[in-house]
Amino acid sequence: MAREGQPGTSMDLDSLYRDIILDHYKHPQGKTPIEDADASVEGFNPLCGDEVELCIKLSDDGGVDKARVAVQGCTICSASGSIMYELICGSSRENLDDLLSSFRAMMHGGPEAASDRAMGDLRALQGVSKFPVRIKCAMLPWTTLEEALSEARGR
Numbered sequence: 175m176a177r178e179g180q181p182g183t184s185m186d187l188d189s190l191y192r193d194i195i196l197d198h199y200k201h202p203q204g205k206t207p208i209e210d211a212d213a214s215v216e217g218f219n220p221l222c223g224d225e226v227e228l229c230i231k232l233s234d235d236g237g238v239d240k241a242r243v244a245v246q247g248c249t250i251c252s253a254s255g256s257i258m259y260e261l262i263c264g265s266s267r268e269n270l271d272d273l274l275s276s277f278r279a280m281m282h283g284g285p286e287a288a289s290d291r292a293m294g295d296l297r298a299l300q301g302v303s304k305f306p307v308r309i310k311c312a313m314l315p316w317t318t319l320e321e322a323l324s325e326a327r328g329r
């Protein structure tokens with residue numbers, strides 16, 4: 175029986191995205207402890223049991239110089255934390271703000287955010303927006319980041 179769709183259709187994209195997510199889950203980035211962190215914050219998602227430990231060191235302009243991200247949680251939360259680590263280290267304050275608002279827009283189903291190249295592997299999490307209970311899993315590292323940023327900048 176002939177299958178609908180040709181190479182490059184959304185079906186292939188789905189499996190590509192699944193591979194990206196699983197790869198980050200199996201090989202999470204950012205677990206190495208950092209010295210002289212400006213803020214250490216823990217986030218918790220009681221709906222799923224996800225836990226995020228985040229330490230950041232600010233750059234001179236209020237962006238992130240270094241970070242440590244350690245997630246104990248589901249695939250979505252772990253992948254989101256690992257991808258976040260890759261995107262935020264060395265990121266300027268302006269880029270961070272853009273990233274946060276683009277990701278939030280994507281989680282609320284905004285299609286234009288998902289085509290934003292600056293989002294990198296984060297675009298692989300677009301499908302999560304269709305599952306409201308999982309949005310909190312994907313968002314947890316990012317809401318923890320917002321908390322850490324305001325704590326670090328408030329010093």
Ligand code: ZN
Pocket residue numbers: 219222223224247248249250251311
């Ligand atoms: Zn979760």
